[in-house]
Amino acid sequence: MPLFEKVLYSTDFSPLAEYALDYVKKLKEAGAKEVIVVHVVDDLSIELPDGADLLREKELFKILPEVDQEYVTSIVERLEAIKQELEKEELSVKLYLKYGNISRQIVKVADKESVKLIVMGAHGKGLLTEIILGSVSTDVIRNANCPVLIVKKMEE
Amino acid sequence: MLFRKILYPIDLEKASLEAKPYIFKLKDAGCMEVHLLYVMVPSEWGLIPKGNYNSEEMIEALKASMSEGYVDGLKRTFRKLQEVAREFEEEGIKAFISIIPGKLSEVISSYAEENDIKLVVLGVSAGSLSFFKIGEIVDIIKASTKPLLIVKSKVNYSSENEK
Ligand SMILES: Nc1ncnc2c1ncn2[C@@H]1O[C@H](COP(=O)(O)OP(=O)(O)O)[C@@H](O)[C@H]1O
Ligand SMILES: [Mg+2]
Numbered sequence: 001m002p003l004f005e006k007v008l009y010s011t012d013f014s015p016l017a018e019y020a021l022d023y024v025k026k027l028k029e030a031g032a033k034e035v036i037v038v039h040v041v042d043d044l045s046i047e048l049p050d051g052a053d054l055l056r057e058k059e060l061f062k063i064l065p066e067v068d069q070e071y072v073t074s075i076v077e078r079l080e081a082i083k084q085e086l087e088k089e090e091l092s093v094k095l096y097l098k099y100g101n102i103s104r105q106i107v108k109v110a111d112k113e114s115v116k117l118i119v120m121g122a123h124g125k126g127l128l129t130e131i132i133l134g135s136v137s138t139d140v141i142r143n144a145n146c147p148v149l150i151v152k153k154m155e156e
Numbered sequence: 157m158l159f160r161k162i163l164y165p166i167d168l169e170k171a172s173l174e175a176k177p178y179i180f181k182l183k184d185a186g187c188m189e190v191h192l193l194y195v196m197v198p199s200e201w202g203l204i205p206k207g208n209y210n211s212e213e214m215i216e217a218l219k220a221s222m223s224e225g226y227v228d229g230l231k232r233t234f235r236k237l238q239e240v241a242r243e244f245e246e247e248g249i250k251a252f253i254s255i256i257p258g259k260l261s262e263v264i265s266s267y268a269e270e271n272d273i274k275l276v277v278l279g280v281s282a283g284s285l286s287f288f289k290i291g292e293i294v295d296i297i298k299a300s301t302k303p304l305l306i307v308k309s310k311v312n313y314s315s316e317n318e319k
Binding site for chain 2: 004022027028029030133138145146147150
């Protein structure tokens with residue numbers, strides 16, 4: 001049964017999200033073949049339409065102020081690095097860089113790509129370090145239409 | 157060994173059983189043990205000593221302090237858990253059964269700690285994930301120090317879960 005065939009990995013590039021990538025790789029043994037890597041930005045200096053695709057809508061990138069262009073470029077580089085890392089494991093990879101409400105965009109991409117599973121951290125780069133379940137995770141768990149693997153890690 | 161030991165809290169409702177195939181599949185990614193955990197929530201048991209009531213004898217002994225009807229129901233639960241355990245054994249996954257009284261989130265998190273669990277797998281009904289029920293599942297996730305796989309049942313069993 002292809003229960004884990006297509007996996008969405010959502011990252012804010014925090015250490016915990018990075019650790020969650022180990023789980024994605026391990027799932028290859030349980031049948032994972034394709035990984036959809038998603039990052040959502042909601043903090044540009046200008047407003048874009050909710051759900052704007054910053055990787056595929058090239059003309060959007062051109063209208064961004066220079067600071068935003070630099071920021072987006074640095075994120076694309078980080079996403080490309082993850083892609084390479086997963087391809088080394090012989091997983092096929094598709095990247096998404098979306099603009100808008102974070103949890104809503106994650107769930108939207110999951111639906112559009114018909115993924116079988118979402119893998120994400122329990123918290124991220126929130127300002128409060130004592131947060132044990134972030135708002136993005138909570139909302140994805142609530143709204144996802146597929147199973148969600150929430151990665152936690154004991155503080156050393 | 158990210159998936160070696162899995163804790164599977166199970167109430168034998170449809171939603172919790174829907175998580176089963178995922179655990180079978182995780183065998184390919186290294187799952188060797190599954191720990192079935194049935195939690196006796198306070199409304200069910202009132203006051204009984206802490207412990208793991210995972211044998212017919214221990215359950216039978218509860219008749220000294222609890223109603224016969226309840227204890228017999230618990231025995232049926234235990235036998236059903238044994239059937240589920242057998243399914244895992246047939247798939248080549250070693251299975252253990254625990255029946256423990258307490259608060260759901262506390263029993264799950266302390267069991268996971270004490271037994272070096274690598275992953276908790278929860279089958280939840282759409283109902284318990286709806287806005288009003290999110291508390292229950294969120295409490296479990298917050299209390300856990302281990303990763304969790306949350307399998308949402310496609311069907312809405314909320315009415316079944318109403319307490
Ligand atoms: N902007 C984002 N893009 C993609 N995934 C994200 C983003 N923000 C958070 N996530 C995912 O959600 C997880 C939990 O983060 P979050 O709920 O935002 O916690 P916190 O409140 O601590 O920041 C992260 O580990 C990551 O997997
Ligand atoms: Mg965050």
